[in-house]
Structure formats: C-alpha cells, structure tokens
Amino acid sequence: MKRLDRLSLGGLACLLVLVVFALGSLAGAGGDPDAIVGPRLRPPGPGWWLGTDNLGRSMLPRVMEGVGTTLLLSSIAVLVTAAVSATFGIIAGYRGGYLNELVMRLVEVLYSFPAIVLAILVAAVLGPGQVAALASIVLATIPLMTRLVRAAAVAVSQRDYVTSAVISGARLPRVLGRHVLPNVAGTIAVQGTYALSVGIAVEGGLSFLGFGVQPPQASLGVLIQRGGTYMIAAPWLILGPGVVLVVAILAINVVGDGLRDQLEPRETRSLT
Amino acid sequence: MRLLMWWSGRALSSAATLLGVSVLIFAAVRLMPGGFAETVLGPFATAEQKAELATRYGLDQPVFMQYGHWLGTVAGGDFGISMISRQPVGAELLARLPVTAELSLLAVAVSVLAGVPLGVLTAVRARPGGGGAAGRLLSGLGVSVPEFVLGSLVVFVFSRYALGLEVGAWVPLTQDPARNLATMVLPAAVLSVFAVSVTARTTRDAVMGVLVEPYVTAAVGRGESPWFIVRHHILRNAAAPVVTLLGTITAYLLGGALIVEHVFNLPGVGSYIVQAVGRRDYAVVQAGVLLAAGVFIVMNVVIDLLVGVLDPRLGVTAGRRS
Amino acid sequence: MRPIRLACGVAAALLATACAATGTTTQPSTGPQAEVEPGYLAVADDALPSGGTLNLQVHIDSGAATGYDPQLADVATTWQLLSLAYETLVTVGPDFSVQPLLAEKWETPSPTEYVFHLREDVSFSNGRKMTADDVVGSFERLLASKSVWRGQLGAVKSVTKDGDHTVKVTLKEPYTPFLAALANVPAAVLPMKEINDKSVDPATTLLGTGPYVVKDHRQDVSWTFKRNEKYWAKGKPAADTLNITIAPEEAARVAALQNGSAALATLGNVDSAGMLAGAGDVKVVTQATTDFYYLMLNTKAPASKFADPKVRQAIAIALDQRQIADIALGGKGEPSAVTPAGLPGACDPAALPSASKGIDDAKRLLAEAGAQNLTFTLSIYSTQPAPAVAQVIQQNLQQAGITVKIEQMDEAGWSGKVYGKAPAEFDAALSWFAGYADPGMVTKWWNPEEAGFNVGFMTPDKELNALIDAAGKEPAGAAREKALAAVCAKADADAQMIPLVTRPATVAFRTDALSPSLYSTEGYGNVLRLVADARVKKSQ
Secondary structure, eight states, X not given: OOOOOHHHHHHHHHXXXXXXXXHHHHTTTTOOTTSBOXXXXXXXXXXXXXXXXXXXXXXXXXXXXXXXXXXXHHHHHHHHHHXXXXXXXXXXXXXXXXXXXXXXXXXXXXXXXXXXXXXXXXXXXXXXXXXXXXXXXXXXXXXXXXXXXXXXXXXXXXXXXXXXXXXXXXOHHHIIIIIIHHHHHHHHHHHHHHHHHHHHHHHHHHHHTTOSSOTTOOOHHHHHHHHHTTTTTOTHHHHHXXXXXXXXXXXXXXXXXXXXXXXXXXXXXXXX | OHHHHHHHHHHHHHHHHHHHHHHHHHHHHHHOOSOHHHHHHOTTOOHHHHHHHHHHTTTTSOHHHHHHHHHHHHHTTOOOBOTTTOSBHHHHHHHHHHHHHHHHHHHHHHHHHHHHHHHHHHHHHOOTTOOOHHHHHHHHHHHHSOHHHHHHHHHHHHHHTTOSSOSSOOOOTXXXXXXXXXXXXXXXXXXXXXXXXXXXXXXXXXXXHHHTSHHHHHHHHXXXXXXXXXXXXXXXXXXXXXXXXXXXXXHHHHHHHHHHHHHHTOOSHHHHHHXXXXXXXXXXXXXXXXXXXXXXXXXXXHHHHHHHHHOTTTGGGOOOOO | OOOOSTTOOOOOOOHHHHHHHGGGOOXXXXXXXXXXXXXXXXXXXXXXXXXXXXXXXXXXXXXXXXXXXXXXXXXXXXXXXXXXXXXXXXXXXXXXXXXXXXXXXXXXXXXXEEEEEXXXXXXXXXXXXXXXXXXXXXXXXXXXXXXXXXXXXXXXXXXXXXXXXXXXXXXXXXXXTHHXXXXXGGGOOOXXXXXXXXXXXXXXXXXXXXXXXXXXXXXXXXXXXXEOTXXXXXXXXXXXXXXXXXXXXXXXXXXXXXXXXXXXXXXXXXXXXXXXXXXXXXXXXXXXXXXXXXXXXXXXXXXXXXXXXXXXXXXXXXXXXXXXXXXXXXXXXXXXXXXXXXXXXOOOGXXXXXXXXXXXXXXXXXXXXXXTTOEEEEEEESSTTHHHHHHHHHHHHHTTTOEEEXXXXXXXXXXXXXXXXXXXOOSEEEEEEOOOSSTTTGGGGGSHHHHOTTTTTOOOOHHHHHXXXXXXXSOSSHHHHHHHHHHHHHHHHHOSEEEEEEOOEXXXXXXXXXXXXXXXXXXXXXXXXXXXXXXXXXXX
C-alpha cells in the first residue's frame, strides 16, 4: 500500500497527540476534573495551567477529559454506524429486490431529517446524556454510509470473482464476508473518517443546545458552550477547547481525504 | 414511456418516504418523557385541568387514532393548534418560513457564487500529483468550524466592536428590506461557510474528472484558450454532481439554520422547533420537522429532474452522491 | 428553554476574540450592589422628557395553556409581562412595605377585617370606570378558581362592597401576609362586567387598568405595548411604546445591548458584568431577590433512600450554602432558611441547627442510619445556574461520603419527572421558589396539603404545619419573628425540602438610551415593576 501524503500524516499525528492527551486524563494526569481547586475564573497560572472555570475547577484536566469524552463517543458511534451500515448496505446491494427497497426506504427516511433535528429528537426521547449523544451520531451518520456501501456492493457483486465464488458453491455468508466486504472496506474507511467529524460536530451542537453529556463530565461541546459566555471575562475557557475541537475535525478530514485519494486515485491534467 | 414510469416510481417512493418520516416524527414526539400537562399547565395544575387539556387536544385517544387524525388533518393543510400560544401552527409556520427560506437561499447563493469559482480555479490550476495542501487545509477548515462556534464568535465580535452589521435586531423583510438584509448577512455568512467548502470540493472533483475527457484534450489540441474551454466544455459537463450536491446541502442548511437562528435570535422555523421540543408542544414539533423533511424530499426530486435536463446521458439512472 | 418551576422565571466563539480580549479582562465584581438611593439600584431622571420607544429583551415569553388569565398565572416571567397591563389593590415598595395602588388607602378595624378605599379616577383601558363591583367580582372569581394563589390569600370569609368605592374583606382568622399576597398579579383587578357578559375572555385578551395596553404579541418572538391613554396616574407611563423581544440565547441579548438595539435586557449569567466589561454605555446591576433555590428529597418513592430523617439531616449538614452562593452564584446569592433571606423578619440561616454542625456529625448520622455509602441521583433542568448549583452540591456531599449522580434534563422532562406522578419516582431534585414579599408566604409550600404540587414527594409533618399556621396568624413584631424561627428550625430538621441560597437577578441597561428605575430587591421576580417610570433618552 502506498503511503499517505504528508498532510494526512500530519493530521494523523495531531490525532495521535489528542488521543494521548485523552488517555492521560484516564490515568489521572492533570488532576481531578471535577474538584474545586481554586478561585473562580483565574487566568492560567501555577496550580491551574489552563486557568480555572466559573466553579474554580482547573481547566487542564477538564479539557483532557473533554477530548476523551468527545473522541470516545464519536469513535464508538462511528464503529456502530460502520457495523450497521456495512451489514445492511452489503446485503441490500448484493441481494437487491425487496430487501434492497426496504433498506433504502428506511435509510431515505432517516436521510430526510437534518442531523441536528434528529439529534434533538433523540435527546428529548432518551433524555440528555452519553447514550443520547451516541444514538444521535449513529442515526445521523447511518444514511450516507449505508447508501455508499450499498452502491459499492452493487458494483462489487457483478465482478467475476464473486460470480465464480457463487458458481463454485460458496455459501452466502462466505461470499459476503470473504469477497464483498473486503472490496467495500475502503469506502467504509473513508466514510468512517467523515462520519467521525460529523459526530464531533453533532455532539458539540447538542451540548450547545443543552442536550449534551451530564455534568460534571466535560466534553468539548460542553466546554465551548460554557466558555462562550465568558469570552471577555475569561477567554481561556473557550480558547483551549475551541482550538482542540477545530484541530480534531480538521485532522480527521485531512486524513479522510488522504485515505480517499489513496483508495480512489484520480487522473487529472492541467489546463494552464 | 420508461421516463414516465421512472418518474411515477420516484413520486411514489418520495410519498412513501414522507409517510415513513411522519411515522417516525409522531413516534418520537409521543415517546418523549415529560408530560405536556406539567409543562403546559405548570406544576400547580390539578388533575381535572390536566384531563381537560388532554381532551381538548385529543391526547386521551389511543395513539393510532391520534396519528390517523393528525395525518388526515395535515393532508388537508391543517397542522393543528399550538398548546402554548393556542394559535394555529400552520399560520405561525407560514410567518416563520420566509426567515428560514431567506437565510437558506442567501447561504445557497453564497456557496454557489463562491464555491463554484473556487472549485474550478483550484481544479484547473492543480498539477497532476500536486497536493494543493493550502487549498485542502482551507477547505478542511471550512468544514471543521461548527456553526455554533463560528456564530457565537461572529455575534460577539460584531456587536462588541460595532462593525456595522447588526446582531439581534431582526426586522421583517416586508417592513424594511435594507435593514432586514443588514441583519441577515451575518447569519447567512456563518451558515454558508460549510456549504462553500463542500461546494468548492465537489466542483473541484467534478472538474478534474472532466479535464481528462477526450473532448477537452481535443479542445486543448485545437489551441482554444483555457477560459473558453472552462466555459464551453467543463462547466456544463461538471454541473451534474454540483447540482446534485445542492440537494444534500439543503438538508444540511435546514439543520444549520436551526443553530444559527438560535445564536442570532431569528424567528425562523428552526428556533420554533427547538423551543417546541423543550415544551412538548406536540403539534409544533410534528409540523416543523415534517416541513423540514418534506422540503428536503421535494428538493431532491427537483434536483433529479434538473440533473436529467443538464446531462441527458445520466438521465434517470443518476444516483445521488454526497 | 421554558422554566416551569414554582412561580418563577429567569434563565439563563472564539479564538480571535479571546486573544483580542485578554487585555480588557476584569474580575467580575462581587459584594453588595451599589444603591443610588436607599432601596433603589437606579432612579429614573424626571427631568428627561417623556415619550419615545423603549426596546427591551427578556429571555423567555409567558406561555401556558391557561393563556393570559392573571389569576391562573403561576410563573414570575408571566407576572412580569401581565403587570404592564394589570394592577392590584396594593403594591410593594422598595423595602417590601405595602403601598397603595388601586386602593388609595385602607383600614384594618380588626385583625380579620380590611376596608379598602378605591381610587375614583381609575378606568380600564377600554374607557370604563373601575368600580367596587370589579374588585368584589375579581375576588370571588379568584376564590372560585383553581389558582394556586388562593392558598396565599389566607382564609377569606367574605368580600362585600360598601358604595362604589369601598370594599371590605373579612377573614376567618388573622393572616399577616394578606396585604403582601394582594400585591401580586394573580390578585389583579379584572374587568368583571366584560368578563361576566362574555365580551372579553381574559385568557386571550389583556384588559386592565395598568399603564400599557397590548398592541401585538407573537408567541416566543415579541410583544409590543402602547401607553394606556386612559391611565390614571398623571404623567405615566413615560415611554409611549415598549418593544419586548424574546431572546432565549444569552449571547444574543448581550449583543443587542452592546450594539444598542436593546436598551435593557435581563441576563441569566451571574458573571455577565464581566462579559459586558468595557462596553462603556452599558450598566449591569444585580437585583437581590427573595427567590431561593432548594433541594427536594423524595420521601414518598417506594424504598426511598431518604425515609430516615437522619439521612436528610446529614445532607442538610453537609451542604455548604456559603460555598454554593460564592461559587455557583459568583457571590451574588445569600444562604437562606425557609423564610427568604433579605425579607424583614426572616430568620438567620446561620442560627439553624444544621448550620452549627460539621461533616463529622453528618457522617455519624449516616452511620446511625446505616447509609454510609449513600448514592443518589439529583434531577435538574439545564437552565443556568442550576447545573452550577448542582455541581457544587455534588462536591459538598462528597465530603460526607455521599455520591451524587447529576441527571440534567430539559424543562419538560424535569417537570414530568418531578410533578408528573404521585408518588414521584425521582431521588432528589433542584428548583427554586419565588420568595414573595412576606417571610410567612413561601413557608406555606412546606405544607404539601396546602401546596398540592409537592404531595407526590413530601410527607406532611403535622407539627411543622401547625407552626406555619401559627406564624401566619401572629401580627408583625418580635412574637412573629420567634414563631418564624420555630418554623425555620422545624423545617431544617424535617429536611424534605432544604433551602439553599437566594437567586440573584441580573439586569443590564444602556445609560445613553435609558434612565430606568429599579428596586434593589424584588419579591415577585418582576424586573419591569417600575418600567412606567423609565425615561427614554434618545429616540431609538
């Protein structure tokens, strides 16, 4: 496999740093994110290297926890989406017929809702919190990925090696698992990275509207939402989480682009 | 004949989708915990008051009956009565629709006017194998800054430093078009950032795809000027995916508008839905979400039609892509 | 976000600005708010001409299935809007004293008799003169209604008129808060002739004697009020038009203040002064209120964790009201007992039994109750600063080894969980009460049989109820303060609803556009109480 280009490698490195940052939080580095450690709204200084928030909590462990929450939630959600989309997309694409119609109709229904509207409805039904955020991201990312996986599966199932596998008497699970899945994996990987950035944005939007994770847990969306009201009095509250959120989405997108160029190389020419 | 068949199938499947959407909305609204009675009447309400309210809005009926009744009235153009304002939901939606429509149309206009030239330019200038790191980073940044971050920032900076465009002083278009536009520019700009990036990206991909076609090679061979080639060969042939994208963007903008309306305090459909969800104002949530989904579905049928006209080769088999 | 708490209201970008803004960082001020005159945060300048348009922004609209009927209004944000069009017999002064309004004077020939002499020059905004029949009819309608305010009026025996301008109210027993209870919007004088002949439905039309009349209302978007040309007070209201914009998002209200599209706005964030620091023409003031947050411990749920009073007392001891006030409310609130801090005659929260005990006492009580590893869920709504209060509570109780899991919900979900079922299923919940204008009033909600709304989670205590009633009968003075102190101590020991801290109201206005009048303290959550006095400085 060809190596990713430099920009994508840079993005990958950024993501790796963020993951390490988040893992540090689990290991207790930076301190207790919920403890009241000092006076309210203090600028960065010894004892609170990223300042303190409106409850006198140190921002460093909170940002670390926030990165972890957001990345973990989005990653799990995308894995669920990938599993669901792969299953239904491949079956629908390979079998066609009524099954295909049914899956596509369901996907179409979900696709008709703007992601944030779907997220708000889910959060209202399940009650705000991690489960609602997870379900929102999954429901928001399933339609697109299922459609693309299905399209890829349709193309793959007409290939010779699939036909010969069927003729030689391979059972359906084996055909799908051994021959179709590996050939749509690229599509899943590329779409997965995009879904990840959508997930982070959805989590942020939900928190912004007050449907995010439960306090005192920090997520990037929650931190930005709270920090926004302190832009003048305590800019450090929004600076850290804001930069991290944009960097995270940007890095994921760049990696996704690189992956796509890798898997679907395009020819081009110059006019000038 | 095949075309006619295809179109009737398309219409039928759109109707089925809309029906599915209506079931999902209705189920979601009824599954929300938290009583409309406690919310609408307040905690001091007596059991009789709550029962009376339930009867008045037909909420004491079995859920299937309620759904059937709702579907029937909606089909007749009646979206019910808001439990909070006690006014018809349809009239309020109609009053709020222009705000969201104006916001979205402005954003679409910006993304076409800025995104398409940007996409063409970057595609035409690209060297084979060249990364175009700066362009990729820039367009990546465009899709990476969520509206609520950008919106809060813009609201703050523009009001804080009195940069001219007003925030939080919305006036109806019919009352004072100039001032209305002044208050809509910022929200539309915030809303369009993501759309511009996506449009530029899709345009770039489409144009790059066309550039390797034999007729472009032939045109280059004939010594036609680059911009002549762009105008006469490329734009027309690269239009289909870009137009298709507009359908997806519509759905995206309807969702984005919800956040932007909230941030800029614009009385559009999005803020109506958000407030109604928080109060379990069933009729409003149902009508608002159904409208958003309906617009999206209709928009996509129109897009398919347009793509058919633009590029007869793709015709009816054109699938949508993101 | 719509608060559906008890009689209440008030709620609740970046890289480049953050950098640009660091230079102007100011520490949000704490401590008492500067008064310009005793009892006033601001006094309108009479020398300024009247007239003009006043643009206001508030965070939330009124809105209920009961419509605009003042007698059924039970949230302070609704009282605030209705008070522009409706008036009461008496009103509240800057020091919580009862002042004349539609009644120019009154006598109390005995502790159970009140004789009101009505102003003769008062008309409803349709031009019809207000008479004693309107007053009597309004009383009767209120007493026959399902209004929660009936409970605050005490035991009214009869209401009769004596001529066209005198009304006599007889109570079954003495009730000291009676006049204070009359000073709130649900006790407003309604146009009874029009209501009785069905030409006006108060649920859909505002027709009162107040300084303004409604010209337009779009739910959740805006109100437009015009001056009532028939208003009885000469020279009032000063401003011709009030435009009230509903802006749920705090940042949008802050922006509107900064760019001048709003002359006055209510703010939800206790630190908003810091947000507006450096915006030269904007003044931010904090109005103290008698409203206070309280913690509900559900004793009625099956297998309730709080059935043992020792567990509840341990929680009351472990709570650090001072820290909640200083951290969650940025020093703008005050610890309160069941009689709201700040009201004349209220008891001292520092003198409560739970205040004199420490964390070890709390741990001992928990051990005695066999609840060493107590874990419970605290249900809150998302409107700030409730989540901040909850997080400080969580930290407080952790000291005593109690684990609190916070469950943040939207308003509707929260109301459904707390008030939707009897017995209620939640563990603990957080909310706030409006504190009203007499220390005996809000104590009535500690009797669930009287209050009704908390019957699903609170077990009545006969002794406490008797003490509350006794304090209501006692005339103002030292004996009443003693009776109220007994209520406070008993409620503290009962600890099913634990009072926490008062809830400050933050208001900001543009000094170049407006000269408003604002009380330093408020009992009915009405920031717009004196808006008829406000002078507009320039046409906006």
